[in-house]
Amino acid sequence: MEKNRKKLGLTTRIFIALILGAIFGVILYYLVPKGTFRDDILINGVFYVLGDGFLRLMQMLVVPLVFCSLICGSAAIGDTKTLGKVGVKTIAFYMATTALAITVALSVGKLINPGIGLDIASVQQAETTVAEATSFADTILNIIPKNPIQGLAEGNMLQIIVFALIVGILIAKMGERADLLLKGFTQFNDLMMEMTVLVMKVAPVGVFCLISKNFANIGFDAFFPMLKYMFSVFLALGVQCFVVYMTFLKIGTGLNPVKFIKKFLPVMGFAFSTATSNATIPMSIDTLDKKMGVSKKISSFTIPLGATINMDGTAIMQGVAVVFVAQAFGITLTPMDYLTVIATATLASIGTAGVPGVGLITLSMVFASVGLPVEGIALIMGIDRILDMTRTAVNITGDAVCTTIVAYQNKDVDVDVFNSKEEKEVEMDTLVC
Secondary structure: OHHHHHOOOHHHHHHHHHHHHHHHHHHHHHHOOOOHHHHHHHHHHHHHHHHHHHHHHHHHHHHHHHHHHHHHHHHHHOOHHHHHHHHHHHHHHHHHHHHHHHHHHHHHHHHHOOOOOOOHHHOOOOOOOOOOOOOHHHHHHOOOOOOHHHHHHHOOHHHHHHHHHHHHHHHHHHHHHHHHHHHHHHHHHHHHHHHHHHHHOOHHHHHHHHHHHHHHHHOOOOOHHHHHHHHHHHHHHHHHHHHHHHHHHHHHHOOOHHHHHHHHHHHHHHHHHHOOOHHHHHHHHHHHHHOOOEOHHHHHHHHHHHHHHOOHHHHHHHHHHHHHHHHHOOOOOOHHHHHHHHHHHHHHOOOOOOOOOHHHHHHHHHHHHOOOOHHHHHHHHOOHHHHHHHHHHHHHHHHHHHHHHHHHHOOOEOHHHHHOOOOOOOOOHHHOO
16 A cells, blocks of 8 residues: 555656656757767657657557547447537537637737747748648538548548547447447457557656657757747637636536646646647546546547647637737738638638647648738747647647536536545556456
């Protein structure tokens, strides 16, 4: 008993790894001279292989886990009418908060004016990637898989979600005739959770290497000319996460927002370190189940969907970036331009992959919609990695808040678990008995 009490939990070890990684990365950047040992052996060798290797292991789990959990979740809900209500509420929440997030970002941007007085020559610039605009009609059509196997192979999350929901609904409709099939999917889902347990055991090492590599490459020098821009993004993200989301949670459920943040904080830390919404899917579902009492039949549907279409953090970055670049280049935007930004960024978030850095690619579409120079993206690319990590934490928090609200209204939240003082450490290895 004494030995178990002293053992650090997984989430604690991840936080320690995150902090130590940041410190070690900064030490490497400022105190260790450039050369073969620092750059080739450590940063682009050990840290790159172990950090990206861990990310790949997490991404390896996502498609089969999402596919099976969605089938099991939709089959468990059973009633297509109930599933439809859950789906409509979830999508409406995600779209509304995304539009609200951009509005918050534009407001904060206009309040702080991050681009006024900027010396563009002092900013480290990088090469930009331009995204091709997709029409709304094509966006809708792309949700339907021509070949579901291809969709699974390519990791097209929206197509996977649609196909898995159809399979799950039909399994529920077939009843006893599909018992064996449902049992197979359930067992495969359990297998993927066991595999998640295995992968999560190396999470602290992966997090340490990812964070060390990031800070060893960035340091603090690139931040100074961009401090106003970074502060604007952080402020808008904070307002969205701790004011907008928590207000929705309180109104929608009556549950204590402080308890929610406290219990969900480890997942936010993990999302920050990996900068990918998809990698946090297993941990989010498990945390909501064990610490919040949210039924997996709801979270297995809403969390993967949110990782695909709910990009509030990305929308906030894009909103602030629009104001920043417009001011930096001396371009005046009209109220109609701002409305266009809200609409374009909201639509651009649909189907955006939950992977690092994708927000900068879709940002080119937002810039094009109001005539801003795409070259402006190069101004923010140098410091975007740290912002990407922060906005990923906000994205997955929005997914969890939406899930909790929808589940509560569907009477699928165990309030006693949510309010319990004795929290189970979400080790993932508690699943193995």
